[in-house]
Amino acid sequence: MIPTREECLRLMRECGMLENIIAHSLEVTKVALFLSMELNKTGQRINLGLVEAASLLHDLTKTECLKTKEDHAQTGSRLLKRMGYERVGEVVAQHIWLGREANPSTVTEEEIVNYADKRVMHDRIVPLEERFNDLKARYGMNQKAMDYLEQLQNEIYGIENKIFLILQIDPNHLQHL
């Protein structure tokens, strides 16, 4: 079961998401859907409804987690699964950290949403490098945090290479969406 765009937007309001996080999520959705549609033209079989719902809802519980300090990928995933949105919950769970070996020839919904989120800083499409510089400035308060961000960055460059090798376009092309 996958919620429609309208159902997602309603849920986002009901959960009291901050306006700036909603704006971020809408932009992530735009990037994720563009990539999915282009990838499907090359023969990938990405579920567009799943990508749209998971992109819209990936930060569903982030607003409250700013206070509780919980992991919003996990709380968001749990909430969505409880509502019966199993696959959406799985994609949301992996939107920060993929934690699974990538298949070199197929792109998953998890990878698309994770990557799109890394290309949108606040509500602006930026190169990975700019987004990570910002993340390091905001969250890299110690060596452990910096190591974690470095690892995250390496993982996502691998995904970027895979996606854009398939698409045969430059990653900077997204800036013009």
Ligand SMILES: [Fe+2]
């Ligand atoms: Fe997030």
